[in-house]
Structures are given as C-alpha cells and as structure tokens.
Amino acid sequence: MKLITAIIRPFKLDEVREALSQAGVSGITITEVKGFGRQKGHTELYRGAEYVVDFLPKVKIETAVAEGLVDVVIEAISQVARTGKTGDGKIFVTPIDQVIRIRTGESGADAV
Amino acid sequence: MSTLTTRHTLRSRALLAALALMLAFGFGVALAQDAAPAEMAETALAEPAPAPMAVAEPAAAAGEAALEPTVDKGDVTWMLVATLLVVMMAVPGLALFYGGLVRSKNMLSVLMQVMTVFSLIVILWSVYGYSLAFVGGNAWIGSFDALFLKGITPDSLAPTFTDGVMIPELIFVAFQSTFAGLTCALIVGAFAERMKFSAVLMFAVIWFTLCYLPIAHMVWASGGYLFEKGALDFAGGTVVHINAGVAGLVAAYMVGKRLGYGREQLAPHNLVLTMVGASLLWVGWFGFNAGSNLEANGGTALAFINTLMATAAAVVSWSAAEALLRGKASMLGGASGAVAGLVAITPACGSVGVMGAIMIGVIAGPACFWGVTGLKHLLGVDDTADVFGVHGLGGIIGALLTGVFAAPSLGGGGAEDFSIASQLLIQAEAVVITIVWSGVVAFVALYLIRLLIGLRVSDDEQREGLDLTAHGESAYN
Numbered sequence: 001m002k003l004i005t006a007i008i009r010p011f012k013l014d015e016v017r018e019a020l021s022q023a024g025v026s027g028i029t030i031t032e033v034k035g036f037g038r039q040k041g042h043t044e045l046y047r048g049a050e051y052v053v054d055f056l057p058k059v060k061i062e063t064a065v066a067e068g069l070v071d072v073v074i075e076a077i078s079q080v081a082r083t084g085k086t087g088d089g090k091i092f093v094t095p096i097d098q099v100i101r102i103r104t105g106e107s108g109a110d111a112v
Numbered sequence: 113m114s115t116l117t118t119r120h121t122l123r124s125r126a127l128l129a130a131l132a133l134m135l136a137f138g139f140g141v142a143l144a145q146d147a148a149p150a151e152m153a154e155t156a157l158a159e160p161a162p163a164p165m166a167v168a169e170p171a172a173a174a175g176e177a178a179l180e181p182t183v184d185k186g187d188v189t190w191m192l193v194a195t196l197l198v199v200m201m202a203v204p205g206l207a208l209f210y211g212g213l214v215r216s217k218n219m220l221s222v223l224m225q226v227m228t229v230f231s232l233i234v235i236l237w238s239v240y241g242y243s244l245a246f247v248g249g250n251a252w253i254g255s256f257d258a259l260f261l262k263g264i265t266p267d268s269l270a271p272t273f274t275d276g277v278m279i280p281e282l283i284f285v286a287f288q289s290t291f292a293g294l295t296c297a298l299i300v301g302a303f304a305e306r307m308k309f310s311a312v313l314m315f316a317v318i319w320f321t322l323c324y325l326p327i328a329h330m331v332w333a334s335g336g337y338l339f340e341k342g343a344l345d346f347a348g349g350t351v352v353h354i355n356a357g358v359a360g361l362v363a364a365y366m367v368g369k370r371l372g373y374g375r376e377q378l379a380p381h382n383l384v385l386t387m388v389g390a391s392l393l394w395v396g397w398f399g400f401n402a403g404s405n406l407e408a409n410g411g412t413a414l415a416f417i418n419t420l421m422a423t424a425a426a427v428v429s430w431s432a433a434e435a436l437l438r439g440k441a442s443m444l445g446g447a448s449g450a451v452a453g454l455v456a457i458t459p460a461c462g463s464v465g466v467m468g469a470i471m472i473g474v475i476a477g478p479a480c481f482w483g484v485t486g487l488k489h490l491l492g493v494d495d496t497a498d499v500f501g502v503h504g505l506g507g508i509i510g511a512l513l514t515g516v517f518a519a520p521s522l523g524g525g526g527a528e529d530f531s532i533a534s535q536l537l538i539q540a541e542a543v544v545i546t547i548v549w550s551g552v553v554a555f556v557a558l559y560l561i562r563l564l565i566g567l568r569v570s571d572d573e574q575r576e577g578l579d580l581t582a583h584g585e586s587a588y589n
Contacts, residue, residue, distance in 0.1 A: 044379060045438060045440075046380055046442075046444055047484045047485065047498060047501075048442055048446060048484055048485030048486075048488065048489075049378070049379075051377055051379050082370070
C-alpha cells in the first residue's frame with residue numbers, strides 16, 4: 001500500500017476529487033496549507049509599508065491506495081490539476097507500513 | 113501562605129480600600145454639590161463664557177444682561193445628540209479603527225487602552241478638568257473654582273455663540289469631556305503593540321493635566337491667550353489633533369520601535385474593522401464638529417456640511433494620489449483619507465465656505481498620504497497607527513488652511529477687513545505653541561514614567577502578544 005500526497009491549487013480541488021472517485025479511490029483527507037516552490041509570492045502595501053508574502057495557499061490531498069492503483073491515481077491527479085503554469089503543485093508517493101479500519105478492526109488491503 | 117498569595121491578597125485589599133474611599137469621597141462631594149442650586153445658576157450665567165468663537169462677532173460681554181437668557185429644547189437636544197456621537201467616535205469608532213491596524217494578538221490591548229483611557233479622562237474632566245480649562249483663570253490656565261463641578265446644577269446655563277441663547281452647563285461639561293477623552297485616546301495608536309498598560313494610563317493622566325487642559329484653555333476659553341489673539345479653531349484642530357499627534361510621535365519615539373519593525377510581517381489583521389471604525393468616526397464627527405457650535409442653527413449646518421464635503425474630498429484625493437503613485441488605490445488609503453479630511457476640516461468647519469472645505473479635503477488627502485509614507489520614513493519613528501502622519505500633520509494643515517479659507521473672498525465667514533496674511537500668522541503661532549507644549553510635556557512625562565515603572569513590555573511579552581500577557585485574554589478563539 002502507498003500513501004499518495006498531492007499539493008495542488010485550491011480551485012482544482014473539486015475536479016481532482018471527481019477524478020479520484022472515478023479512478024476508484026474510496027477516501028481522501030484534505031488540508032489547507034501554505035507553501036511555495038518556484039512560484040513567486042505577491043506584495044502587499046499598507047500605507048507605504050511593503051510586505052512580501054512568500055507563502056501561497058495550496059490544498060494537500062492524502063489518500064492511501066493499493067499498489068496497483070498508484071499509477072492510475074497519479075495520472076488522474078496530474079491530468080486534472082495541471083494548468084501548465086508555475087505553481088501547479090507536486091505529488092509524493094510514500095510506502096505505508098500499516099492501515100487499520102477503526103470501525104471493524106480490519107487491516108491491510110481490506111482497510112483501504 | 114506563599115509569598116505570591118500574600119502579594120495578591122494585599123493588592124486586592126488595597127484596591128478594595130481605595131475603591132471604598134473613592135466611593136465615600138464621591139458621595140460626600142455629590143451631597144455637598146446639591147446645596148444652593150438657584151444661587152449658583154446666576155453665578156454660572158455671569159461666568160466668563162467658554163466655547164470657540166465664530167470669526168466676525170466679538171464675544172458676548174458679561175455686562176450684556178439686557179437679553180433674557182433662553183434655552184431652546186432644539187438646541188439642548190442637538191447638544192445631547194452631538195455628545196453621544198462623540199462618545200461613539202471613541203467607543204467603538206476609534207477603538208476599531210486602531211484595532212484593525214494591529215496584529216490579532218494585540219487587538220484587545222488596543223480596544224482596552226482606548227476604552228480605559230477615554231473613561232479615565234472623562235472622570236478627571238468632571239473632577240478638575242472642566243474647572244481648569246473653562247472656569248476663570250488667566251491667559252494660560254483656568255482655576256479651581258468649579259472643582260468637582262462645584263456650583264453646577266441642572267439649572268446652570270452656559271452661553272452659545274448667539275447672545276442670550278443658552279444651553280445647560282452640564283451638557284457643555286459632558287460634551288467637552290468627550291473631547292478630552294477622545295484626544296487622550298487618540299495617542300494610544302502611536303505606541304500600540306508594545307507599551308505597558310500602567311504606563312499608558314499614567315501618561316494619559318499626566319499629559320491630560322499638564323498639556324490638554326492648558327491648551328484647551330488657551331484656545332477656547334475667553335481670556336485664553338490664543339483665544340484673545342483671534343486664533344481660529346472651531347472644533348479642535350490644535351487642541352485635539354496637533355496636540356495628540358505630537359504627543360503620539362514623541363511617545364512612539366520614546367517607547368521605541370516594535371520588535372521586528374522593518375523586518376517582520378506587522379501587517380494589519382483586519383482592515384474590515386478599520387473601515388468600520390473609520391466610518392463610525394466619520395458619522396460621529398458630525399457631533400464633534402457641528403456640535404461645537406453649541407446650538408442648532410445655520411452655523412451648525414455649515415459645520416455639518418463642511419464635515420461631509422471635506423471628508424469626501426479627502427477620500428477621493430488620497431485614493432487618487434495612491435493610485436497615481438503606487439498603482440492601486442487601497443481600502444486602508446480610503447479610510448485614512450477620510451480621517452485626514454476629518455482632521456483637517458476640524459479647525460475650519462465653522463469659518464470656511466463649502467468650496468473652501470472641499471479644497472481643504474483635496475489638499476489634506478495627498479498631504480497626509482505623504483505624511484504616512486515619505487514623512488514617516490524621514491522621521492524614522494515607529495508610529496503604529498500613523499497618529500502623527502494623519503492627526504498631527506492633518507491638524508497642522510487644517511489649522512493653517514483655516515486662516516486662508518476663512519477669508520470672505522474665498523467664501524469664508526471672516527469680517528470685511530480679514531487679512532489672510534495676519535490670520536495665517538496667528539494660526540501659525542497657535543500651531544507652534546501647541547507643538548512645542550505638547551512635545552515637551554510628553555517628553556518629560558514619559559521620561560519620568562520610564563524611570564518609575566518603565567514604558568516598554570519585554571520582548572517575550574511582545575512576541576506572545578499583549579492580549580495574553582497584559583490582559584489575560586485572546587481576541588479570537
């Protein structure tokens with residue numbers, strides 16, 4: 001099993017959620033985050049006091065999937081979240097040691 | 113008992129004792145006041161008139177007993193409403209205006225400082241302020257004749273600008289108390305986010321006593337040095353705005369810059385509230401300016417419409433200047449422009465024509481925009497809410513332009529032989545005296561307070577925020 005973490009533009013969330021459902025992903029967790037990569041921030045001006053805001057709002061999506069689904073999910077997210085401009089985001093894939101469904105106590109592939 | 117418990121118990125007992133003493137004292141004084149009402153009313157009538165003068169007419173002499181004093185319910189109602197409006201300017205108008213400009217961790221401390229300073233000062237006004245500002249005395253300060261409002265009853269009358277037309281003296285006392293409270297509360301914005309609460313209160317009391325009272329007396333009380341010279345300050349360009357602006361600048365300088373100033377993000381946390389505050393200030397200011405006419409007539413209408421037009425002009429002119437020079441007009445700029453216009457028209461509202469008021473607004477906008485940008489960098493002082501840039505500079509500009517636009521040739525209410533040059537000189541003298549007096553008193557007061565209890569909170573307290581460290585609260589949970 002793998003944990004797929006994707007950082008995307010906030011307005012792409014609905015589309016990505018749709019695409020993930022269609023790809024067969026049953027559950028996701030999202031967090032509102034701030035960050036930057038190569039995308040530049042913006043400048044705010046308050047009565048002559050300038051503030052450079054580096055951190056940009058993004059959305060982080062986390063979902064645990066079976067190994068077989070990983071490539072499908074990566075493709076689904078990339079296609080839908082891409083705009084072609086700097087700041088589209090990144091996808092990270094990390095291994096998961098254990099998954100447990102709290103309600104039933106199931107573990108492993110049954111819990112995903 | 114541990115040492116901590118002992119200290120707290122002692123402190124609470126001491127506070128309770130002090131409170132009990134104050135209540136007993138207050139009761140005693142109130143009882144003493146109720147004696148002899150009718151007699152006192154006569155004395156109050158003959159009392160030298162307070163109140164700012166319209167340009168042309170000389171003051172009603174004490175000898176003009178020919179006119180039967182009348183009290184018009186319309187005038188009284190208006191003055192009651194005007195006083196209410198000025199209270200609203202302070203709470204919550206000014207409180208929110210400043211509050212939105214600071215970081216969220218300091219929001220409550222600003223609200224608290226404004227509200228407490230205002231409350232403390234209006235009390236002191238009743239106790240000795242009114243007496244020292246408006247009752248008897250010489251060219252520089254009043255007397256203690258009306259200490260604890262002695263001799264003033266609901267029947268006591270105070271004059272207006274119209275011979276024979278009177279208002280209850282109590283409402284005049286109340287009206288003026290809000291001016292004193294507001295002026296001291298204005299200063300708070302300059303040193304926001306880093307000054308000790310106890311030092312704030314101590315400074316307010318000392319500065320009120322040694323600066324606000326003499327200046328108010330000099331400018332507004334008949335017999336006052338600047339009043340007799342013919343200085344025009346209808347609602348307090350010098351007494352309130354230059355006074356507070358300079359005190360704020362000196363205080364900001366002496367308390368020192370905020371931690372991280374120039375390096376960290378110190379951006380306003382809620383400009384929505386700042387706009388709400390600025391709007392409440394604008395609406396309330398009609399009471400401040402038009403109420404300074406002390407009755408409800410054409411002169412009041414003039415002050416009223418000037419307050420509307422000058423402010424609107426400054427909103428537009430500040431926004432235009434910002435758009436031209438910085439590329440975008442901002443909401444903070446619009447709100448600041450409004451306040452700048454309000455400040456600038458304050459000394460002028462009763463003596464300039466509507467077109468003159470618009471011109472004052474048009475000039476004040478960009479001038480104060482420079483005040484909060486270019487001038488601020490020149491001065492190198494961390495004036496958190498730009499109290500000097502807006503109130504100080506706006507007040508100076510307004511006071512000087514009053515001397516210009518009061519000229520009948522420019523639509524003002526000046527007499528036929530009005531000389532712009534000579535009036536400008538008088539205005540300039542008033543401005544300089546106010547700046548110097550306020551600056552010196554502020555400096556000495558703060559120096560003493562710094563020796564006694566210190567001015568600045570610690571770096572750790574600044575980082576955590578004054579809401580938690582000084583008031584034990586969090587604004588947003």
